[in-house]
Amino acid sequence: MNREDFDILKTNIIYFDNGATSFKPNIVKEKIMEYYSLYTANAHRGDYKNSMIVDQKYEETRRKVKEFINAREDSEIVFTSGTTEGLNMIVFGYFKNVLKKGDEVLLTESEHASNILPWFVLAKELGIVIRYIPLNENNEVTIEAVKNSITPKTKVISLAHITNVVGDLRPIKEIAEIAHDNGILVVLDAAQSIAHKKIDVRDLDVDFMAFSGHKMYGPTGIGVLYAKFSLLDKLKPLYYGGGMNAIFTKDGYIELREIPTRLEAGTTNIEGIIGLGACIDYLNMIGMDNISKYEHELREYLIDKLKKLDFIEIYNENNKGAIVAFNIKGVFAQDTAVYLDKYNICIRAGNHCAKILNNVFNVNNTCRISLSFYNTKEEVDLLINVLKNSRNIYNEIL
Amino acid sequence: MDSNLKRSIIIDNYQNPVNRKREDNNDKYEKINTRNVSCIDNLDLYINLKDGIISDITFEGEACVISIASTSILINKLIGKSINVALEIIDNYLKMINEEEYDETLISDLVVFDDVSKQPSRIKCATLTANGIKKYLMENK
Numbered sequence: 001m002n003r004e005d006f007d008i009l010k011t012n013i014i015y016f017d018n019g020a021t022s023f024k025p026n027i028v029k030e031k032i033m034e035y036y037s038l039y040t041a042n043a044h045r046g047d048y049k050n051s052m053i054v055d056q057k058y059e060e061t062r063r064k065v066k067e068f069i070n071a072r073e074d075s076e077i078v079f080t081s082g083t084t085e086g087l088n089m090i091v092f093g094y095f096k097n098v099l100k101k102g103d104e105v106l107l108t109e110s111e112h113a114s115n116i117l118p119w120f121v122l123a124k125e126l127g128i129v130i131r132y133i134p135l136n137e138n139n140e141v142t143i144e145a146v147k148n149s150i151t152p153k154t155k156v157i158s159l160a161h162i163t164n165v166v167g168d169l170r171p172i173k174e175i176a177e178i179a180h181d182n183g184i185l186v187v188l189d190a191a192q193s194i195a196h197k198k199i200d201v202r203d204l205d206v207d208f209m210a211f212s213g214h215k216m217y218g219p220t221g222i223g224v225l226y227a228k229f230s231l232l233d234k235l236k237p238l239y240y241g242g243g244m245n246a247i248f249t250k251d252g253y254i255e256l257r258e259i260p261t262r263l264e265a266g267t268t269n270i271e272g273i274i275g276l277g278a279c280i281d282y283l284n285m286i287g288m289d290n291i292s293k294y295e296h297e298l299r300e301y302l303i304d305k306l307k308k309l310d311f312i313e314i315y316n317e318n319n320k321g322a323i324v325a326f327n328i329k330g331v332f333a334q335d336t337a338v339y340l341d342k343y344n345i346c347i348r349a350g351n352h353c354a355k356i357l358n359n360v361f362n363v364n365n366t367c368r369i370s371l372s373f374y375n376t377k378e379e380v381d382l383l384i385n386v387l388k389n390s391r392n393i394y395n396e397i398l
Numbered sequence: 399m400d401s402n403l404k405r406s407i408i409i410d411n412y413q414n415p416v417n418r419k420r421e422d423n424n425d426k427y428e429k430i431n432t433r434n435v436s437c438i439d440n441l442d443l444y445i446n447l448k449d450g451i452i453s454d455i456t457f458e459g460e461a462c463v464i465s466i467a468s469t470s471i472l473i474n475k476l477i478g479k480s481i482n483v484a485l486e487i488i489d490n491y492l493k494m495i496n497e498e499e500y501d502e503t504l505i506s507d508l509v510v511f512d513d514v515s516k517q518p519s520r521i522k523c524a525t526l527t528a529n530g531i532k533k534y535l536m537e538n539k
Contacts, residue, residue: 334438334462338519350438364460365438394412394463398405 019370086210167323222272
């Protein structure tokens with residue numbers, strides 16, 4: 001649906017790699033162009049009209065984000081460069097200052113590198129212990145497994161909302177309830193869920209959350225860190241410089257600004273912030289519930305068609321995200337991706353930045369289709385036809 | 399070489415590769431891994447170097463058709479060669495992939511990959527093993 005909003009779709013590309021990044025609707029590009037052609041200025045700086053327009057748009061976007069995820073305060077929203085930066089700020093700006101040797105962090109083996117590597121580094125620095133919540137036979141996190149993994153030393157549970165390989169949706173609300181009963185904080189990596197379902201941070205009751213703009217039809221290089229006010233207020237800046245200080249004197253005295261400003265040092269990605277505001281308006285116009293419903297139906301349709309092909313192995317039939325992992329039996333994932341590219345069909349092959357998840361499907365590398373609302377049943381039909389004709393795949397790709 | 403013939407040589411080497419086996423418990427072999435950061439191919443190479451001569455190379459792992467076939471053809475070509483001759487073969491092969499002038503007589507069958515440069519995403523696949531062996535030979539020269 002809404003295909004007419006995306007100029008790039010006129011190039012007849014079939015884009016099934018939305019988990020990597022999404023296309024941008026024309027309105028996002030137009031709003032970014034307006035910033036450059038009509039009112040370029042820095043934010044929080046000038047006393048002239050254009051600067052005030054920028055300030056207004058900047059803070060307007062913060063409010064839009066706040067409403068989009070149902071945070072309590074505008075000040076709980078920090079602009080970042082993306083999920084990776086957000087997660088690193090959470091780990092090194094907050095947890096580095098509160099965790100002690102022997103404290104435990106719970107992750108899973110299907111997390112993205114960005115929700116594992118910062119914790120690995122912190123574990124080396126502080127001597128905290130990383131433990132993995134075991135996954136069930138569908139590679140999902142169950143409440144039972146979370147309960148069994150918690151020990152008196154557990155201080156944080158850090159999970160993806162939807163994983164980028166398996167596409168499973170985690171029961172975050174229930175996990176947060178158990179976590180909080182045990183005095184444990186919850187970090188949510190929403191990179192793969194933010195564009196696909198309505199997220200309500202108050203309902204989920206997560207303590208920290210990070211996501212990227214570019215996976216939700218916004219520009220690259222912009223993202224959001226959310227945290228409950230009292231926690232965000234204790235998060236120490238990783239960068240110091242312009243815009244974030246209130247006073248400093250030559251003897252080294254520094255007084256910082258309030259949150260979120262003190263966590264946005266230097267000139268931020270203003271065009272990205274304006275683009276993010278435009279894409280939130282756009283998503284609200286379509287409706288997140290409509291998007292979820294449409295993508296769910298499209299996934300069912302795709303699974304149904306793929307299941308009829310006996311030479312295709314599907315690895316995550318029962319998961320709920322917009323992701324389908326599969327292989328042509330006996331064909332290396334990359335060869336399948338190169339073959340589909342001949343027909344202008346973009347999919348991802350590989351281990352998808354979840355390198356410790358090896359063998360979760362009993363294969364190291366899979367083909368991944370990640371759907372968007374602008375994908376259609378007709379595109380799925382074309383994919384199926386191309387797959388049906390893949391008998392001579394090597395003749396075509398060599 | 400005719401493109402159908404090239405294709406059939408590549409497919410044959412992919413489906414029936416030379417020396418595709420592990421030599422983990424054989425101390426005559428040294429194991430090197432070719433894992434490449436920008437590519438999902440992941441091959442282990444087992445090299446048996448004796449008195450400056452490559453007496454054997456085997457491999458195992460998960461990789462694409464170009465990677466497996468180029469490994470098969472290349473190791474078949476290198477077995478029995480001295481380090482210097484092997485390096486010369488590898489260098490000429492890499493020159494071909496990079497669209498530079500090269501000596502066709504030195505690399506014989508490896509010319510089946512002379513079109514790879516037209517597919518930039520496949521260059522890594524075609525050079526993975528060659529670069530791995532080259533690095534090992536340079537270090538053991």
